[in-house]
Amino acid sequence: MPRKRSIIAAAPMAEILKQAGAERVSEKAAQALAAVVKNFAFEVSKDAVKFAKHAGRKTVKREDIDLARKEF
Amino acid sequence: MPRKRSIIAAAPMAEILKQAGAERVSEKAAQALAAVVKNFAFEVSKDAVKFAKHAGRKTVKREDIDLARKEF
Numbered sequence: 466m467p468r469k470r471s472i473i474a475a476a477p478m479a480e481i482l483k484q485a486g487a488e489r490v491s492e493k494a495a496q497a498l499a500a501v502v503k504n505f506a507f508e509v510s511k512d513a514v515k516f517a518k519h520a521g522r523k524t525v526k527r528e529d530i531d532l533a534r535k536e537f
Numbered sequence: 538m539p540r541k542r543s544i545i546a547a548a549p550m551a552e553i554l555k556q557a558g559a560e561r562v563s564e565k566a567a568q569a570l571a572a573v574v575k576n577f578a579f580e581v582s583k584d585a586v587k588f589a590k591h592a593g594r595k596t597v598k599r600e601d602i603d604l605a606r607k608e609f
Contacts, residue, residue: 472552477544478578482597485582487589489596494585497602502578505609506550509573510557513566517559524561525554530569537577 473499473506509533545571545578581605 475495482490482498510525512533517525547567554562554570582597584605589597 472549473545473574480544481575481578482582482585485579486586487582487597491596491598493599494597494602497599498578498581498585501581501602501606502545502574503553505577506553506570506574507557509570510554510559513554513570514558524563525559525566526563527565527569530566530573534573 473503475499478502505537509537512536545575547571550574577609581609584608 475492475498478498479487479490479495482495509530510533513525513529516529516532517523520529547564547570550570551559551562551567554567581602582605585597585601588601588604589595592601
Protein backbone atom coordinates (compact mmCIF):
# COMPACT_ATOMS: atom_id res chain seq x y z
CA MET A 466 0.00 0.00 0.00
CA PRO A 467 2.26 2.81 -1.21
CA ARG A 468 -0.02 5.61 -0.07
CA LYS A 469 -0.49 4.19 3.39
CA ARG A 470 1.45 6.93 5.17
CA SER A 471 0.01 9.90 3.36
CA ILE A 472 -3.73 9.20 3.25
CA ILE A 473 -4.16 10.90 6.60
CA ALA A 474 -1.92 13.93 6.89
CA ALA A 475 -0.17 15.12 10.03
CA ALA A 476 -1.55 18.67 9.93
CA PRO A 477 -5.18 17.79 10.73
CA MET A 478 -3.93 15.50 13.50
CA ALA A 479 -2.09 18.42 15.10
CA GLU A 480 -5.31 20.41 14.88
CA ILE A 481 -7.32 17.67 16.59
CA LEU A 482 -4.68 17.48 19.33
CA LYS A 483 -5.03 21.23 19.86
CA GLN A 484 -8.81 20.89 20.00
CA ALA A 485 -8.20 18.30 22.70
CA GLY A 486 -6.20 20.80 24.72
CA ALA A 487 -2.62 20.56 23.46
CA GLU A 488 -0.64 23.79 23.68
CA ARG A 489 2.04 22.52 21.32
CA VAL A 490 2.39 19.37 19.24
CA SER A 491 5.63 17.88 17.97
CA GLU A 492 5.77 16.89 14.33
CA LYS A 493 6.50 13.29 15.27
CA ALA A 494 3.48 13.23 17.57
CA ALA A 495 1.23 14.40 14.75
CA GLN A 496 2.72 11.79 12.41
CA ALA A 497 2.31 9.09 15.05
CA LEU A 498 -1.34 10.01 15.56
CA ALA A 499 -1.90 9.91 11.80
CA ALA A 500 -0.50 6.37 11.70
CA VAL A 501 -2.66 5.27 14.66
CA VAL A 502 -5.74 6.78 13.07
CA LYS A 503 -4.98 5.21 9.69
CA ASN A 504 -4.65 1.77 11.26
CA PHE A 505 -7.91 2.25 13.14
CA ALA A 506 -9.70 3.37 9.98
CA PHE A 507 -8.35 0.33 8.14
CA GLU A 508 -9.52 -2.08 10.84
CA VAL A 509 -13.01 -0.56 10.90
CA SER A 510 -13.02 -0.66 7.08
CA LYS A 511 -12.15 -4.34 6.94
CA ASP A 512 -15.14 -5.11 9.16
CA ALA A 513 -17.41 -2.83 7.16
CA VAL A 514 -16.41 -4.56 3.91
CA LYS A 515 -17.06 -7.93 5.53
CA PHE A 516 -20.52 -6.84 6.62
CA ALA A 517 -21.38 -5.44 3.18
CA LYS A 518 -20.36 -8.71 1.53
CA HIS A 519 -22.33 -10.66 4.11
CA ALA A 520 -25.39 -8.61 3.14
CA GLY A 521 -24.82 -9.48 -0.52
CA ARG A 522 -23.76 -5.98 -1.52
CA LYS A 523 -20.78 -4.71 -3.49
CA THR A 524 -21.28 -1.22 -2.09
CA VAL A 525 -20.23 -0.39 1.45
CA LYS A 526 -23.05 1.62 3.00
CA ARG A 527 -23.41 3.69 6.10
CA GLU A 528 -25.06 0.82 7.96
CA ASP A 529 -21.90 -1.25 7.49
CA ILE A 530 -19.82 1.49 9.09
CA ASP A 531 -22.33 1.81 11.92
CA LEU A 532 -22.12 -1.93 12.60
CA ALA A 533 -18.32 -2.01 12.29
CA ARG A 534 -17.80 0.85 14.71
CA LYS A 535 -19.58 -1.15 17.39
CA GLU A 536 -16.88 -3.79 17.15
CA PHE A 537 -14.33 -1.28 18.42
CA MET B 538 -15.68 23.30 17.18
CA PRO B 539 -16.79 24.62 13.80
CA ARG B 540 -14.31 22.57 11.78
CA LYS B 541 -15.14 19.32 13.51
CA ARG B 542 -16.79 17.72 10.50
CA SER B 543 -14.28 18.73 7.90
CA ILE B 544 -10.91 17.99 9.53
CA ILE B 545 -11.01 14.46 8.16
CA ALA B 546 -12.42 14.40 4.65
CA ALA B 547 -14.59 11.69 3.16
CA ALA B 548 -12.39 11.07 0.09
CA PRO B 549 -9.45 9.49 1.95
CA MET B 550 -11.93 7.38 3.92
CA ALA B 551 -13.35 5.98 0.68
CA GLU B 552 -9.80 5.17 -0.39
CA ILE B 553 -9.06 3.34 2.85
CA LEU B 554 -12.30 1.38 2.43
CA LYS B 555 -11.17 0.36 -1.06
CA GLN B 556 -7.78 -0.66 0.27
CA ALA B 557 -9.71 -2.82 2.72
CA GLY B 558 -11.49 -4.55 -0.15
CA ALA B 559 -14.55 -2.43 -0.93
CA GLU B 560 -15.66 -2.49 -4.56
CA ARG B 561 -17.83 0.57 -4.13
CA VAL B 562 -18.38 3.01 -1.28
CA SER B 563 -21.44 5.19 -0.76
CA GLU B 564 -20.83 8.84 0.02
CA LYS B 565 -22.66 8.50 3.32
CA ALA B 566 -20.48 5.53 4.29
CA ALA B 567 -17.33 7.57 3.65
CA GLN B 568 -18.76 10.46 5.67
CA ALA B 569 -19.74 8.11 8.49
CA LEU B 570 -16.26 6.62 8.60
CA ALA B 571 -14.75 10.11 8.68
CA ALA B 572 -16.90 10.92 11.72
CA VAL B 573 -15.96 7.67 13.48
CA VAL B 574 -12.28 8.28 12.77
CA LYS B 575 -12.49 11.88 13.95
CA ASN B 576 -14.05 10.82 17.23
CA PHE B 577 -11.41 8.15 17.72
CA ALA B 578 -8.61 10.64 17.00
CA PHE B 579 -10.13 13.06 19.49
CA GLU B 580 -10.36 10.44 22.24
CA VAL B 581 -6.75 9.36 21.70
CA SER B 582 -5.75 13.03 21.64
CA LYS B 583 -7.42 13.77 24.96
CA ASP B 584 -5.43 10.98 26.58
CA ALA B 585 -2.20 12.11 24.91
CA VAL B 586 -2.71 15.66 26.19
CA LYS B 587 -3.37 14.31 29.66
CA PHE B 588 -0.15 12.28 29.58
CA ALA B 589 1.90 15.24 28.33
CA LYS B 590 0.58 17.43 31.15
CA HIS B 591 1.24 14.65 33.65
CA ALA B 592 4.86 14.62 32.45
CA GLY B 593 5.08 18.38 33.01
CA ARG B 594 5.23 19.24 29.32
CA LYS B 595 3.32 21.73 27.23
CA THR B 596 4.26 19.90 24.05
CA VAL B 597 2.54 16.66 23.11
CA LYS B 598 5.24 14.25 21.97
CA ARG B 599 5.28 10.96 20.18
CA GLU B 600 5.62 9.06 23.47
CA ASP B 601 2.27 10.52 24.60
CA ILE B 602 0.59 9.20 21.47
CA ASP B 603 2.26 5.81 21.94
CA LEU B 604 0.96 5.61 25.50
CA ALA B 605 -2.52 6.86 24.57
CA ARG B 606 -2.94 4.34 21.76
CA LYS B 607 -2.50 1.53 24.26
CA GLU B 608 -5.60 2.72 26.10
CA PHE B 609 -7.69 1.83 23.05
